[in-house]
Amino acid sequence: MLRLGGSVAQEVKERAQLVPSRRSPQQRAAARTGAWLTAPALVLVATFVLFPLGFAIYISLTDWPLVGPYHFVGFTNYANAFHDPQFVHAILFTLTYTGIVTGPIFVVGYGLAVLVRSNRPGAKFFRTVFFLPFVVGLTTVSYMFSLELQPSSGGVDFVLSKLGLVSASQAWTVNYGPALLAISVIVVWFASGLTMLVLMGGMQAVPDELYEAADADGASWWDKERLITLPLIRRPIALSLIISVIGSFLAFNQFFILVQNNSSLETVVEWVYQTAFNQYHLAYGTTMAVLLMVVIAVVSAAQFVLLRERSR
Template identity: 55%
Template structure:
C-alpha cells in the first residue's frame, strides 16, 4: 500500500511540475538598447546622404540665383514667384500632361494583351515573353537613336514601309513637325515600355488561383466574363502599380525627346524636364532650375497620391 501511495505521490508531483512549466510566463526576449539603431543605421545613412541631403541642398539652391560658375546671392522665394509667371514653363507642363494622357492607356491595354498571351506555360510562351520584353531591355536611349535613323525622310524604314502600304509618298519629315514627332514618339514609347507592364501584370495573373477560373468556366462563363469578373479585380493592385509607374515615367520624360527633337521645332515638343535642363545647363540658371525641380517633385507626389487614392481597393 505504501508503494502505491508513493507512486501516486510521485505522479502528482510530476503533473504539478509539468503544469508549472506550461503556465510559466514566457521569458522576455531582451535585446541591447541600441541594437535596433545599429541595424537600421546603414540604410538610414544611405537615405540621408543620397536622398535627404541632396534634397535639402536643392531647396536651398532654389532660393538663390546660383549660376553654374561664380558667386551667388540669396533671393528667397523669387524663383518660385517666377515659376507662376513663366509661360514657357506652363506650356511645357501642358505638353507633358498631353503626352502622358496619350500614352498611359495604350501602354496598359497593350501590356495586358501581351500578358494574356504569355501568362500560360504553353510551348513558345517563354520565347514570346523575351521578344515582347526585349525593347524595354534595349533602353530608351538606344531606341531613340535607332528611330532617328529610321525616321529620315528619304532613307528611313518608317517612310519605306508607309510608302509600300500606300499611306504616304515616302518623303515625310517626321521629326520636323511637332504633331508628327509627338505621334512617332508616342508609338515608340508604347511599343518600348509595354513589355514592363506585361511582366508586372503577368506576375499578378499567375497568382490568380486556377480553380476559380475552372469553376467559372464550368458555370458557363465566357473568356471575357472571366477576365472582367475574376482576373481584373484580383490583380487590381498590380494594375494600380503599373499605372503609377507609367504616369510617373511619362511626367518625367526626357531621354526620347532630347535625342529625337531637342524640344523642337521651337518648343513644340518640350517637356517639363527638358525645360528644367535648358534653364539649368544651357541658360546656366541653376537656382531657377532647382525651383522648377522642387515644384515638379511636389506635383508628381500629389499625382501619385491621387492615383493611389483613386485606385485603392475597397473593403
C-alpha cells in the same frame, strides 16, 4: 482579400514582436544586426538623394547664381514659374504626351499579359521577346530610331511609302504631329513589356479555383476577366500605371535625342535642363524640378489610393 490565413498570422506575429517591451539580449543583438544590414543602403539614399533634395528645396527659395553670394527670395521663383509661358507650355505638353501614351501602354501591356500568362508552350519565349525592348533601353533606341526615321533613307519611310501611307520624304522629327506620333509608337514599343511583366505577375497570383468555379457557373471569358481578374489585380494595375505615368512625366531622352530645338515639343525635364544647365538659372530650374516632383508624388499617391479604395 487575397491574404491567406498563414500570412496574416505571420504578420500579426511580426507586429507583436515590434512592440517595444523589455527586450532580451538576443532581441537586442538581432536589432543591431538589422540596423547594420540596412545601414549602407540608408546611408546612400540619405547622402545621394535626400540630402540633395533638401538642398534643392533650399536653393529654390534663393537666387542661387553660378558663382558669388546668394540671397533669399522667398517664393518668388515659384510665383515666376507659374507665370512663365514656356514652363506652362512644357507642363501642358508633358501632360498631353502622358495622356496620349498611358492608355496604349496599358492596353497593349494588358493584352500581352493575357497572351503570355499561361504556361502553354511558347508562352515563355514570347514573354522574353516582349520584354526585350525594355532591356535594349530607350536611349540607344532613340538614336537608332532617329536614323531609321530619316526622310528618304530611313526604313520607316521606305515601308510606309511602299504601303502608300506617307510620301517617301516624310520628315518625322520636325513637325509636332508626326514627331509626337513617332515618339509615342517608340515609347509603346519600349514600355509595354514592363507593364506586361507587372500585370502578368498579378494575374498568375489569382487562385485557379476562382476560375474553375466561374467555369462551373458557365461564365464567359470576358465575364471572368471583368469579374475575377480585374478586381483582384488592382494593386498591380496601380503599380503599372504609376510606373508608366512617372516615366512619361520625366520624359527626356527620347525628346532630347529625336527632336531638339523644337519648343512646341519641349517636356518639363528638358525645360529644367535648359534653364539650369544651359542658361545657368540654377535656382529657377531647381524650383521647376521641385514642382515636378510634388506633382509626381501627388499623382502617384492619388492613383494608389483610388485603386485601393474600390477594392474594399
